[in-house]
Amino acid sequence: MNQDLFKYILRWADNSLIHGQRLAQWCGHGPVLEEDIALTNTALDYIGQATNLYKYAAQIEGAGRDEDQIAFLRDEWEYYNLILLEQPNGDYAYTIARQFLFSTWYYLVLVEMAESKDEFFSGFATKSAKELKYHVVHSRDWVLRMGDGTEESNQRIQTAIDAVWAYLPEMFEMDALDNRMVEHGIGVDFKKIQPLWRTQVEAVLGEATLRTPADGWGHSGGKNGKHSEHLGYILAEMQFLQRAYPGAKW
Amino acid sequence: MVIELAYAIEHIWEWMKEVEDPEIPVLNVIDLGIVRDIKYQGETLIVTITPTYSGCPAMKTIETDIAEILEEYAVPHYRIETVLSPAWTTDWMSDAGKLKLHQVGIAPPTGYSADKALLMGKIRTIRCPICGSEDTQMVSQFGSTACKALYKCENCLEPFDHFKCI
Numbered sequence: 001m002n003q004d005l006f007k008y009i010l011r012w013a014d015n016s017l018i019h020g021q022r023l024a025q026w027c028g029h030g031p032v033l034e035e036d037i038a039l040t041n042t043a044l045d046y047i048g049q050a051t052n053l054y055k056y057a058a059q060i061e062g063a064g065r066d067e068d069q070i071a072f073l074r075d076e077w078e079y080y081n082l083i084l085l086e087q088p089n090g091d092y093a094y095t096i097a098r099q100f101l102f103s104t105w106y107y108l109v110l111v112e113m114a115e116s117k118d119e120f121f122s123g124f125a126t127k128s129a130k131e132l133k134y135h136v137v138h139s140r141d142w143v144l145r146m147g148d149g150t151e152e153s154n155q156r157i158q159t160a161i162d163a164v165w166a167y168l169p170e171m172f173e174m175d176a177l178d179n180r181m182v183e184h185g186i187g188v189d190f191k192k193i194q195p196l197w198r199t200q201v202e203a204v205l206g207e208a209t210l211r212t213p214a215d216g217w218g219h220s221g222g223k224n225g226k227h228s229e230h231l232g233y234i235l236a237e238m239q240f241l242q243r244a245y246p247g248a249k250w
Numbered sequence: 251m252v253i254e255l256a257y258a259i260e261h262i263w264e265w266m267k268e269v270e271d272p273e274i275p276v277l278n279v280i281d282l283g284i285v286r287d288i289k290y291q292g293e294t295l296i297v298t299i300t301p302t303y304s305g306c307p308a309m310k311t312i313e314t315d316i317a318e319i320l321e322e323y324a325v326p327h328y329r330i331e332t333v334l335s336p337a338w339t340t341d342w343m344s345d346a347g348k349l350k351l352h353q354v355g356i357a358p359p360t361g362y363s364a365d366k367a368l369l370m371g372k373i374r375t376i377r378c379p380i381c382g383s384e385d386t387q388m389v390s391q392f393g394s395t396a397c398k399a400l401y402k403c404e405n406c407l408e409p410f411d412h413f414k415c416i
Contacts, residue, residue, distance in 0.1 A: 034389060034390040034392070034400065035390075037390065037392050037393065037394070037400075038390055038391065038392035041392040041393075041396050042392070044303075044305035044307070044396055045303060045304055045305050045396065046305070047305050048301070048303060048304030048305020048306065049304045049305070051304075051305070052304055052334060119335070120334075122335070123333075123334045123335025123336075123337070124334055124335075126335065126336075126337045127304060127334050127335070127337035127338070128304060130337060130339075130416040131303060131304060131416070133368050133369055134368070134391050134392070134414075136369065137368060137369065137391060138391055138392070
C-alpha cells in the first residue's frame with residue numbers, strides 16, 4: 001500500500017466528514033427554515049464527498065475495508081482533519097464565519113486539485129468544486145449581511161471571525177507529506193493559494209465593514225492526528241451504532 | 251461455442267427510460283444524463299452512472315432500480331459502476347427533460363453551467379414556470395433537494411423550485 005497517498009486521502013476525507021457532521025447538527029435548529037435547508041444541503045455535499053474519498057482510500061489501502069469501516073472504526077488519533085472543522089458550531093455567526101473562511105480556501109484548493117496527476121483527485125475535485133461554489137456564495141452573502149447589518153449582527157460576526165482566525169494557519173501549513181504529494185504532482189501547494197485566499201477574504205470583510213484580524217499564533221496538529229477535545233465527542237456520537245452493533249446495516 | 255449476446259445496447263438504453271429519479275419522478279435517468287455508458291465487457295453488461303451531486307441520496311435507489319430492470323429482462327451478468335469523472339452537469343439534461351420539469355412547475359436549468367457567473371454574484375433571470383413572468387427573486391440557493399434552488403415570483407406571488415445549473 002502507498003502509505004503516503006492513503007494518509008493524504010484521509011486528510012481530505014476526514015475534513016469532509018467532520019465538517020459535514022458538524023453542519024448536519026444544524027438540522028432542525030436553523031435560524032429560519034431556508035437556512036436550515038441550506039446548511040443541511042451543504043452538509044450532504046460534504047458527506048457525499050467524504051464517501052467518495054473513503055472509497056478511494058479503501059481501494060488504495062487494499063485491506064478489504066470499505067468506506068464505512070474506515071469512517072466509523074477509527075479513533076481520534078487516526079483522524080487527520082483540520083482542528084477548525086471539529087469546533088462546536090457556536091452561534092449562527094460562528095458557523096457562517098467558519099463556513100466562509102473554510103469554503104473560500106477549499107474552493108481554491110479544489111480548483112488546484114483538479115489539475116492533479118492522480119485521476120481520482122482530478123475527477124473528484126472538478127465535481128466537488130461545482131458544489132463548493134454554492135457554499136462560498138451562501139456563506140459570503142451572510143458575512144456581508146451580518147457585517148453590514150445591525151450593530152448586534154456586526155459585532156457577532158466580527159467576534160466569530162476573530163475566534164476562527166487562530167484555526168486558519170493550519171490550512172496553509174505544508175508538512176513533509178504535503179510537500180511529497182506536491183512533488184509527485186498529486187497534491188496541492190497551500191502556500192500558492194494563500195495570497196489569493198487573502199485577497200478574496202479581505203475584499204469581502206472590507207465590503208462587510210469588518211476588520212481583518214491580525215495574524216498570530218495558530219492551532220496545529222489535526223493533520224497528524226492531534227486534536228482538540230471536541231473531536232472525541234463527535235466520534236462518540238457518530239460511531240456509537242457501529243461500535244455497539246458492529247456491521248449493523250440501515 | 252458462440253456466445254449470443256441477448257440484448258442489443260440500443261434496447262438497453264430504451265429500458266433505462268423506465269428508471270425514474272426518485273426525488274423528481276417526472277424525470278427518468280436518461281433525461282437527467284445520469285447514465286453515461288452501456289457496454290458489454292465479455293458477457294457482462296456494464297451500466298455506468300454518475301451522481302448529480304456528490305451526496306445525492308437518490309443514487310442508491312437509482313442503482314437498485316436499474317438492477318431491477320436488468321433482472322426483469324433476465325440479463326444474466328451485469329454490473330453497475332459509478333464514476334465521478336467527467337463531472338455531471340445540467341448541460342447533459344435532455345430538452346425533453348427540461349420541458350417535463352417546466353410542466354410540473356420546476357424552472358429548468360438555463361444556459362450553460364461552465365462559467366463563474368455565480369461566484370461573481372451574477373444571478374440569471376429565471377422565468378416563473380407558473381405564470382411566465384421574469385420578475386422573480388431567489389429566496390435561497392438551496393431548496394427541497396440538493397439540485398434545486400428556491401425562488402418566488404413577484405408577479406403571481408407563487409414560490410417555485412429552480413433546477414440550478416452546475
